[in-house]
Amino acid sequence: MADVGIRLSEAQQAIVDSPEKAIVVSAGAGSGKTEVVSHRIERILRDSSEEDFRILAVSYTVRAADALRSRLEKRLGGLHRRVDAETIHSFCLNLLRQFGTRIGLPADPEILTRDEDRIELLQYWLAERGQSYAGDLSSVLIELDSARAARRSTEYLDLWRDALESRGAVDYPAILDKALELLDSSWMRRHMRRTYGQVVVDEAQNLTPAQYAVLCSLIGVPDSNYIDAMLVGDERQSIVGFAGADPELMNRFEREYHARRFSLNENYRSARKIVEVAARVADRLAIKPSVDDTVEFAASGSVNFFEAEDEVKEGSFVADWVKRLIEQGIDEGAAAPGESRGVHPEEIAVMGRTAASLRFVKSALSERGIEWVEGSAEDDWLESQPARVVVALINFLSSPSHRSARRQLADAVDVTSESSDGPGDLLAKSASPEMQALLPLVDSHNVDEFFVRLRALDIKNIAWRSDLAQLEEAWSRFSDSTDEAGRTYSNFRAHITRHQRGDIQKPGVRVITIHKAQGREFKAVALVACNEGQIPDFRAREVEAVKAEMRAFYVALSRATRQILLTRAKTRMTNYGSRRTQPSQFLAIVRI
């Protein structure tokens, strides 16, 4: 997203300059929300003389937080250090690491990220209490997660909280719970008020009630001297309802904090035809204000539809479309006069409502020798197995007593673990020479020495060199900002979790689900499998559920700046053989 030389519109500038303590910005896709957020942060920092007054900018994904951080870094020079750009979970986790002992957490709480580890603990804890559960424990966890996101009570909740406490562990929802408990103390609130002069929440349509509670606790109650706050979001892009998100919370904030509401109606991202089709979907979603394309956009854009006989042919058609884009650029007439038609592979996204719907495109792209990558999965920043093991090893060495850390290492090495296994045992169990080559790392005395040894390793894996460079970069960022005493495995692991899992840097066409595409921008977007049952997903039966699917459709369309291709296959392979499909009801809305 280029922001050099952008002239903000009057409506955008009004938000940047607004002196109100609380504001809500509700605006459509591509209307410049992220642009406004970074300009407003810049304006506040430049206007304030207090050196130690910081801004907390909360984003929904690690990738979005990273993107905001690097945008501010480019524009603000040294001033960007006064901004903490984080996800709400990483912010809360950091609070727990700093102050958690005040509420009885261990200094380094074990973080249970994987369901296997949670199920094992739940099973153990139920057995301890002489209880058993006949059904599938993962469904208990799903219910526990959604209850905590919604802040309602449910069966097993107290039991699960006790189980976590007994283990000195937290899972993702408990990170918020515990942060809330911490923020309950007046000392902690004072500390927040002394630290932050402004809190900004981007993608606020994705807030859950639990996150909203943390936010309110953090800034302070309405009618008090609360920390200035700005919520920015788009109700039409609310697509994580399954995770408990409630776009209504933006209105609640407006009411409770008497916030001034702003809206932005112009689309700066997409060419005319794309704005037109996205606006038809937004209108159907009937959330005001609707987008109107009053920006005079010089590019007309192009929107096309293709219906294939079957999914293999659909995949081939999309792969050929990608190939043509890379070789010849976007369609003639789709670009603005004088604008280059060239497209880099990274500016092309092939999207699907689910990952499964993308498999035919993936193989068709590979057959044509076109490089592609999946979205920004959490661990995607490292490609080779040895590098992933290195991270798992750092995790293990930072908390050798955490069972989950041992298991993660065992998984990364691809062996099974016994409770007595140390990291050396796990590496030695693997027959792979690459894993054996990592053995010298195990008994490094500290993380400095770990890195000296890491550089000296002789590993023959094509991706190792670039992964090593990534690890080195993470290390040098960390060591630049941390004094010797703070350079522990545990702090370095925390640094990696907070900063290093963002967008993938690898080259190639992006082949991603719509959910992974939120907040991003591409020159050309193909959306495959536009069939009933695929988008909308077959599980969406109620009106509300279909609307949620329509919002996903809106997110997909509104990612494109110049060109859209929608495709479907007339037949699909299912477990029961080939079946005829019906076109998605959403195609009728965009009138294709």
Ligand SMILES: Nc1ncnc2c1ncn2[C@@H]1O[C@H](COP(=O)(O)OP(=O)(O)OP(=O)(O)O)[C@@H](O)[C@H]1O
């Ligand atoms: N005033 C402006 N003039 C020119 N370009 C602009 C202006 N405001 C924003 N843009 C550009 O429009 C594009 C969309 O802006 P931005 O990413 O901030 O939108 P957004 O509202 O955050 O979108 P979404 O909600 O879809 O993620 C970006 O490329 C941005 O640089």
